[in-house]
Structures are given as structure tokens and as C-alpha cells.
Amino acid sequence: MKIFKKVMALVLVVGMTLGLSACGNSSKSSDAASKNDDSVLVVGFDQNFPPFGYKNKKGKFVGFDIEAAKACAKEMGVDIKLQPIDWDSKDMELESGTIDCIWNGFTINGREKKYTWTEPYMNNYQVFVVKSDSGINTIADLKDKNVEVQKESSAETAINDDKDLKASFAQYTSVADYNTAMMDLDSGAADAIAMDYFVALDQTKGKDQFKILDEKLSQEQYAVGFEKGNTKLRDQVQKAMKKMVKDGTYAKLSEKYFGENVVVLSAD
CATH class of the missing domain: 3.40.190.10 (Periplasmic binding protein-like II)
Incomplete structure (x- = not known):
């Protein structure tokens, strides 16, 4: 009887250990997946920055960069999540993986080495x-x-x-x-x-x-900024942006918001 109890205790301990281990691995995998979901482009932006990103009277996020990001995601064949952020917390949001990029009238100059950038799409x-x-x-x-x-x-x-x-x-x-x-x-x-x-x-x-x-x-100049070293996603986004220049999508958005084509990104 004592031997039986010892065996059962051992089985329970091993079972609990394996269970906890499995839960731990599952949690880490879930976190990693949420930060590296290739099917969703999470765009960080300042919602109080018209005409690039803001809320309209219907409470919908709109703006030149918002529409450009949506068109880009469509070209890439992925979903898009628009994530409003506090501008002074943008680095923390990017480094934590809460967002994939910063796309909202984001200036390259003075920040060249801090982020991985697309080519400039506007002068400012x-x-x-x-x-x-x-x-x-x-x-x-x-x-x-x-x-x-x-x-x-x-x-x-x-x-x-x-x-x-x-x-x-x-x-x-x-x-x-x-x-x-x-x-x-x-x-x-x-x-x-x-x-x-x-x-x-x-x-x-x-x-x-x-x-x-x-x-x-x-x-x-404005460009889309990514976490330093994330050239893979940058290249995918930039390729889609260049297609938007070539097919006239960017020109139409530019005319809509500025009355003229202000986009400087080349299609090559």
C-alpha cells in the first residue's frame, strides 16, 4: 500500500510538472505569435495629426497616411490594424512589438540611425x-x-x-x-x-x-519607420508602396488631401 501511494504521488508530481511546462511553452508561443503575425500589419499613428492621421466626425480613423497604409496592406495581401499611440511613447510601442511600424508624418532627419526606414515618400x-x-x-x-x-x-x-x-x-x-x-x-x-x-x-x-x-x-522628409534591423518587413512595405506609385494610388491620395501630387517616392 505504501509503495502504491509513493508511485501515485510520483505520477502526480510528474504530471503537474509536465502540465506547467506545457502551459509555459504555450504562453510564450502565443506571445511570439502576436508580435510576429505575418497576416496583420499593425500601424502606429498619432490620431491628432491631420491630415495624416485623425478621427473624422463619425469616429473613423482617416487621413493621407491612414489611407496609404490601408492600400499598402491590401497590396501586401494582409490585414491591417490601426493602433493610435501617444507620440512620446512611440519608441516603447515599437520595441515592445505592440506596433509593427510608425506611419504618420514620421520624419527621417535626425533619426536616421534610430530606426529602419523606407525610402522617403514626401518632403516637408x-x-x-x-x-x-x-x-x-x-x-x-x-x-x-x-x-x-x-x-x-x-x-x-x-x-x-x-x-x-x-x-x-x-x-x-x-x-x-x-x-x-x-x-x-x-x-x-x-x-x-x-x-x-x-x-x-x-x-x-x-x-x-x-x-x-x-x-x-x-x-x-517623411518615411515609414520600423524597429532597427527589421529590414524584412520594411522591404515588403516599400515594395507595396512603390507599386502604389506605379499604379497611381499614391497620386490619387495626394490629390485628395493636398490638391496636388506631393509624393516623391519613385516606382523603381
Whole structure:
């Protein structure tokens, strides 16, 4: 009887150990699969960044880059998941595998070695938006003024790189998104906002109380960014993007959102 009990105890221990081991392996496999699902392209984007990515009145995600990403996924033969992210958390989202790429007016310049990039698809500039009656007409006029930028944006990088310009401001503030910045500008809490040119065009469209300064802060290019070293997915996406240039998809999207073809990516 004692021998029987010992044998049964041993069987139970072995069974529990194997069960736990199997559960552990299953969990790890599931995690790995969720981060490397070749049938879904998970696109990270800022949902407060019109005209590249934003929510329309119906609560649907739309925008130039959103539509381009959808067309790209279709060309690749995969599903797409649109994942809104906090822009200042984009690196963490990419490194953790929550998203596969960052596709939302994402500037290469200054970040060349930090990510794996597609070829550029758009040229862009950093500009200042001010009130039309502010008396501010040049960048030099921003001396002793309150200036805002989006946190972790290219505009923030450009200003931080120009120490003399930054030191000339009375106050320099980073905010979460450009909608907040525009409200501050409208209320008088800010005198100027540094932002992407095409975003500035969208934010000031039909609003005569605002204007974009002619003088540019910096020039740059947009591309799709992937985790450093992920050339496999980059190559797949870039191949599909080039097909979109060749078949006219990109030209149609560009005309829709900007009134002209601003895409610089070649079909070759």
C-alpha cells in the first residue's frame, strides 16, 4: 500500500510538472505569435495629426497616411490594424512589438540611425503658425514670445538644435498634441506654434485669424519607420508602396488631401 501511494504521488508530481511546462511553452508561443503575425500589419499613428492621421466626425480613423497604409496592406495581401499611440511613447510601442511600424508624418532627419526606414515618400518643412494680427512676420519677431511645440516632434528637435532661437523665446512649452496648441494660440496663451508645414496648412484652412510664416524653420522628409534591423518587413512595405506609385494610388491620395501630387517616392 505504501509503495502504491509513493508511485501515485510520483505520477502526480510528474504530471503537474509536465502540465506547467506545457502551459509555459504555450504562453510564450502565443506571445511570439502576436508580435510576429505575418497576416496583420499593425500601424502606429498619432490620431491628432491631420491630415495624416485623425478621427473624422463619425469616429473613423482617416487621413493621407491612414489611407496609404490601408492600400499598402491590401497590396501586401494582409490585414491591417490601426493602433493610435501617444507620440512620446512611440519608441516603447515599437520595441515592445505592440506596433509593427510608425506611419504618420514620421520624419527621417535626425533619426536616421534610430530606426529602419523606407525610402522617403514626401518632403516637408517645419514652420511657425501665428495669429494674423499678431505683428509677427518673421522668425526674428518671435523674440520674447511664448512658443509651443508637440512633445517629441520634429519641430521640437529643430528648435532644440537652434539654441540661440530657443533662448530668444520668453517661454517655450511642449504640449501633447497640436489641437491643444492651436487652442492655446487662439486663446492667447501661446504666440506661435512650430509644426509640420502640411499640418499647418490643415490647421489654418478656412481660418483667417491664423497665418503661416513664410520663413521656414527646417526642411525634412517623411518615411515609414520600423524597429532597427527589421529590414524584412520594411522591404515588403516599400515594395507595396512603390507599386502604389506605379499604379497611381499614391497620386490619387495626394490629390485628395493636398490638391496636388506631393509624393516623391519613385516606382523603381
